[in-house]
Amino acid sequence: MDEALKLVGMYDYRLHAPHLLSGGQKQRVAIARMLMQRAPIMVFDDSLSAVDAETDAKIRAALHESLGKATVLLISHRVTTLMQADCILVLDGGRVSELGTHAELIAKPGIYRDIYEIQMSSDDRRLLGKEGV
Numbered sequence: 001m002d003e004a005l006k007l008v009g010m011y012d013y014r015l016h017a018p019h020l021l022s023g024g025q026k027q028r029v030a031i032a033r034m035l036m037q038r039a040p041i042m043v044f045d046d047s048l049s050a051v052d053a054e055t056d057a058k059i060r061a062a063l064h065e066s067l068g069k070a071t072v073l074l075i076s077h078r079v080t081t082l083m084q085a086d087c088i089l090v091l092d093g094g095r096v097s098e099l100g101t102h103a104e105l106i107a108k109p110g111i112y113r114d115i116y117e118i119q120m121s122s123d124d125r126r127l128l129g130k131e132g133v
Helices: 002-007 023-037 053-066 102-106 111-119 122-132
Strands: 041-045 071-075 088-092 095-100
Touching (some): 095 111
């Protein structure tokens, strides 16, 4: 458990009473519990929504290294959370309206690019470098 808590940045909080944790901290503990199971299929349903963008990036980087060959279904409204996905499905009215990588989806008009433009300021793009262009 200690390694999983370190991975999501919660090791120093392991002795805190659960009712004293913030929403983002509770999400990170839930992710640590899931990682301990080493399941072949993992579902993250907006699991990073209550953490700030910097913490989100750190957790995503740590998860990328630790997930190995697991199949990951990642549900998110935050474009930066989805950028590294092998395949992104965009739903509109319960139907798939777009399908592709981040680069493919921002290269053409559509819902994903519209959301990307709204969420990303020029400073965000500069910090992300190539992956955000």
